[in-house]
Amino acid sequence: MLSREPAGPTLESVSSQAQILIVEDDDDLRVVVSEMLRQLGYRVATAINGSDALDYLRAHRAPGLIVLDLMMPVMDGVEFCRRRLRDPALRSIPLFLFTARGQSIANVSAVKVLRKPLVVDEFIDAVRSVVQPAASS
Secondary structure, three states: OOOOOOOOOEOOOOOHHHEEEEEOOOHHHHHHHHHHHHHOOOEEEEEOOHHHHHHHHHHOOOOOEEEEEOOOOOOOHHHHHHHHHHOOOOOOOOEEEEEOOOOOOOOOOOOEEEEOOOOHHHHHHHHHHHOOOOOOO
């Protein structure tokens, strides 16, 4: 059974290349995606909105990938992307977008756009194409 995780940013200390930041306000989806990635050998940090994600990114080493929901309270994914692109330290981090609707993403620079509901195999293949899991000890 999956357990709930804290709502704010969290991190396990590891190599930044194996880290993935999940930015998703839906608690259930955030937990399921995080647990799935951890089981595949990735280190996962989470944030519940764009503002929390920016706070996390300013306080930690850059992850190998950001998976970002577009529709969130406080700061949505579009505003997060605008701010990310203005920050030289953040703009080179690969980004996947999660979107449930046909929202315009014309001005958002993303490696991949993933539609909800999540297709697990497609998601895993996309993640593996960008970042490799941490080596087992």
